[in-house]
Amino acid sequence: MTKKEFLAQLRKARGTCVDVFKKEKQKEITLLIEEMAGIETSELGEADFELLVKLFEKVLDAEKRGIVIETLADLTEKKQDFEKQEYFTFMDTVRKALKVFNVYLWGDKGNGKSHFAKTLAKETGREIFVQNYAITPLDFQGFKDIQGRYTYSLLELAYLGGKERKGAVLVLEEMDGYNPNALIFLNSVLEQGYITTSDGEVIKRHPNTTIIACGNTDLLTPSLAYSERNVIDIATADRFLRIKMKNFDYVNKQVAGEYYEQINQKIESLHKTKSVRNFVNIRKGLEAGLDIDFLAERLLTD
Secondary structure, eight states: OOHHHHHHHHHHOOSHHHHHHHHHTHHHHHHHHHHHTTOOSOOOOHHHHHHHHHHHHHHHHHHHHTOOOSSTTHHHHHHHHHHHHHHHHHHHHHHHHTTTSEEEEEOSTTSSHHHHHHHHHHHHTSEEEEEOOOSSGGGGSOEEOTTSOEEOOHHHHHHHTTTTTSOEEEEETTGGGSOHHHHHHHHHHHHHTEEEOTTSOEEEOOTTOEEEEEESSOSSSOOSTTTTSOOOOHHHHTTEEEEEOOOOHHHHHHHHGGGHHHHHHHHHHTTOOOOHHHHHHHHHHHHTTOOHHHHHHHHOOO
C-alpha cells in the first residue's frame, strides 16, 4: 500500500476504532498529509509507515468484527478475547449439530479441521476411529483372516459403539477425496442406519455413535484450488450438515505457544497463509533448533 492509498482509505474509514486510531496517530497522519501536499517537513520513514499500515489494518479488522476500544492499547487484548469467544461459539454450534446430524467440516487446507474434529471427539469420552481414505466399498467393510476370525472395519466398529459398545466417534478424514463408489456405499449405510458385514452380521448404528467428516471443498462445487477433490452426488452430501470452518487465529496461538509472535511475523512478512498446520510445523522445527528462515522456505507453500 502506498502512502497515497493509505490516506485515501483512511478518509473513507468510519467507526469508533478508526476514530481512536486517528486521534492517537494524528502526528504520523499529519506528516503524511503534509508530505503528499508537498509541504517541506520531516517525512515519515518507510519502516514507521509500514508499522502504521499494519496497525490500521488491525483497526479495520476490529471495526469489522464489532470490537469496541477506548485506546489502541486495548486492541490486542480485545481482539484476543473476541477471537477466543468466536472460536468457542463455533465449537458450541458444531457440538450441538452433532447431537442430531452427521457433520461435514470444510475449509482451507491445514486450518485445523482435523484437530477441531478430534478435540470434539475427545470431549465425548468415547472411542475415536479415524478413516483416512476409501477407494472402494470394501474399505468400509471388515474381513476374515485365514483362520476364519472376523476383523471389523472402522465404520463397523463405530456402528457397534466401539469395543466397549458405549458409543463411538468416527472421523472421516479428507472425505471429498474418497472414491465416488465408496461414497455411494457410505450413503446407503447412513440412510439405512445399519451395516451388513461381509460375514452376514447386521449392525445397527449405536445411538451414541457420532460421525464427523472433514474436507477442503463444499462437496457440491468444483474447486480449482482442490482440483483432485470430488464433487459428489447430492444424495450423499445431504447426509451431512455441511459447515464451513475458517482459520481461527486463536487456535494458531494455542498450537504455536511461545513461538506465536515469531512465526506470525515471518508468515506475514512473506505474505503466506496462516494456518494451524503452518504454525505447528514451524514450532516443531524451532523446538528442534532449526532456523526459522530455513523452515519458512521449506514449509510455507502458498
